[in-house]
Amino acid sequence: MKYISLLGSTGSIGTQTLDVIRTNPDFFRLTALSCGTNIELAIQQIQEFQPALVSVQREEDVDLIKKEVPASVTVISGEDGLMEVACHQDADILVNAVIGSVGLKPTLAAIKAGRDIAIANKETLVTAGHIVTTEANKHGVSLIPVDSEHSAIFQALNGEDPKTIERLIVTASGGSFRDQTRDELHGVTVEQALAHPNWSMGAKITIDSATMMNKGLEVIEAHWLFGIPYDQIDVLMHRESIIHSMIEFVDKSVMAQLGTADMRVPIQYALTYPNRLAREKGERLNLWEMEKLHFNKLDMDRYRCMKFAYEAGRSAGTMPTVLNAANEAAVAAFLNQQISFLEIEDLIEHSLNRHERIHSPSLEEIIHADEETRQFVQSKL
Numbered sequence: 001m002k003y004i005s006l007l008g009s010t011g012s013i014g015t016q017t018l019d020v021i022r023t024n025p026d027f028f029r030l031t032a033l034s035c036g037t038n039i040e041l042a043i044q045q046i047q048e049f050q051p052a053l054v055s056v057q058r059e060e061d062v063d064l065i066k067k068e069v070p071a072s073v074t075v076i077s078g079e080d081g082l083m084e085v086a087c088h089q090d091a092d093i094l095v096n097a098v099i100g101s102v103g104l105k106p107t108l109a110a111i112k113a114g115r116d117i118a119i120a121n122k123e124t125l126v127t128a129g130h131i132v133t134t135e136a137n138k139h140g141v142s143l144i145p146v147d148s149e150h151s152a153i154f155q156a157l158n159g160e161d162p163k164t165i166e167r168l169i170v171t172a173s174g175g176s177f178r179d180q181t182r183d184e185l186h187g188v189t190v191e192q193a194l195a196h197p198n199w200s201m202g203a204k205i206t207i208d209s210a211t212m213m214n215k216g217l218e219v220i221e222a223h224w225l226f227g228i229p230y231d232q233i234d235v236l237m238h239r240e241s242i243i244h245s246m247i248e249f250v251d252k253s254v255m256a257q258l259g260t261a262d263m264r265v266p267i268q269y270a271l272t273y274p275n276r277l278a279r280e281k282g283e284r285l286n287l288w289e290m291e292k293l294h295f296n297k298l299d300m301d302r303y304r305c306m307k308f309a310y311e312a313g314r315s316a317g318t319m320p321t322v323l324n325a326a327n328e329a330a331v332a333a334f335l336n337q338q339i340s341f342l343e344i345e346d347l348i349e350h351s352l353n354r355h356e357r358i359h360s361p362s363l364e365e366i367i368h369a370d371e372e373t374r375q376f377v378q379s380k381l
Contacts, residue, residue, distance in 0.1 A: 002271060005032040005053075005088045005115070007106060008097035010041045012202045013120045013146065013263060017095050018045060020268045027277060032088035034081065034098070037061075043068045053088055055081025079105065086110040093271065095146070096121040099204050100328050101321075101370055104128055108363070111135045118270035120146035122221045126324045128366050129224035130316075143225060144270040149218055150225055151266035152244035152257035157226070158274075160249070168228055169246040169254075170218055171238040172298070173198045175209035178239060182302060188341045190334065198241040198261050207331045211344055216309025217327075220320050223313060230313050235306065237296035242285070260285050304345045308352060317357040318369040325370040326351035329377035338381050347377050 004021065008014040014035075021028040032053040035042035039061050046054055046069045054069070056062060059077040066075050076084060079102075086094050086106035094110045095118045096103050103121035108128075110117060112135065119125070125132055125143075136143050145151050149170050157165075176195050177185060193210045194203060201209070208214035219233050236246075246256040259265055260283045268277060300307045305327070312323040330347040333339045339347070351373050358365050 001029055002027060003029050003031045003090050003092045004095060004271065005085050005091035005093075005110075006030060006095045006097065007034045007082060007085060007103060007121070008036070008099065009033040009045055010035045010038040011097055011099060012205070013095075013097035013267065015041075016264050017097060017267050017271075018049065020264050020271065021049070023279075023281065024268075024277060028271060031090045032085040034085045039064060046073060052090065053085055055085045082106045083109045087113040087115065091115055093118055093144075095267075095271070096124065097146070099123075099202060101127045101324060104132075104366075107132060108135060111139050111141045114139055114141060116142045116144065118144045118146050118267070120267075122147060122217045123324050123328075125221045125224045126217050127321045127370065128363065129220065129320070130360070131363060131366070133224050142273075144273055145221075145225055146263075146266055146270050147218060147221070148241075148259075148261075148263060148266050149245040150222060151269060153222065153226060153247060155257050155269065156245075156247045156255040160247075160255075162226065164249045164251075165226070165228060165232070166248045166250050166252070167232040167234055168222055168226065169234050169236050169248060170215065170222060171236050171241070171243050171245055172212065172215045173209065173239055173241045174237050175212060175214075176206070177210050178237070182342075185342055186340070190337060193334075193341060197239075203335055204328070204331055207334060207344075208327070210341070211305045211331075212303035213305035213309065213327050213331075213344075213348075215303075216306045217324065219306075219309055220313045230310055235298045237294075237298055239294050240290065242287075242290060242293060258285060258287075305348065308345075308348055312352060315357060317359045318355065318361045318366060319352065319357050321361070321366050321369045322351050322355045322373045323348065325373035326377055329374045333377070333381055347380060350380065351376055 030049040030051045034055040036057045054075045056077045062075050093116045097120045101123045103124045107124045196206050241261050243256045248254045312319040326348045330344040
């Protein structure tokens, strides 16, 4: 039996994590969870899984939840609540499925408490990859990727010497507007941007997929997870999302991990690693049904956010922090219909150009750069 704490239970990855737990009751037990503002769904989850500890985002929701769940469930709130869930004494592994840099502090706390991390919160590594990886190594903690692309690389590396990697090839669907030119992006709506052709994800990640910032953040994440220089990480357009990523080795052989667009597969693998657990349900990949698989070289001029991500990653220091914070603030503004779709890129570019990089930032300096960038973006709305 593996005991699991979960940050972000009501989001896309969170609900699918609970589905994995639900279908494997003899192998997994939920011991703690955190949720945001979807209280109705959170109450249903708590009633079903009965974790020992629950943290909610807003303090005013604590009493509301207490009235609806068993008395044995402790309910707390806020950032301190996130930290307690992340470090719950009975948990073997933390699934970090929150969206945004809010996942950084609880991840570091869990690492110091000796918990392995199944990480779906890419912003944690983008914002403070040098700190997170150093702490994980120091405390002997495993960072197990949940993103389908990084899970693919992680799986393809099993039994291989990382020193034999020539390059990582991260695949990208191209998002909601992959068939449109830049000129056709003027005036696109929030609803159009949220219509992803392959994956069912949360709003923020779906917009990131449309701008390709999601893939840019994944490049930075891959750099920290696998210790590979940016010049050896390529992005390949692959509209079917069947090949989730590939590794080219020094002998020019290429290993790929394939599968259907089902996030429960990499979630379950992260929870069972280094073992595999049978999935009784789930779509089988029948390649003969695909007919064709398409691949295209990435156009950096078409997807400017990819260019920003590579530049910020190579610059290092606080630049990836600014990249992520500006993107989060700009995407929120777009979802609130305060800016146009292409203005997301403009706000990110302005934020990066004005920032004076700190080469080796402390956690406090990272937090300050994050907050200051968000304030700058707000001032431009």
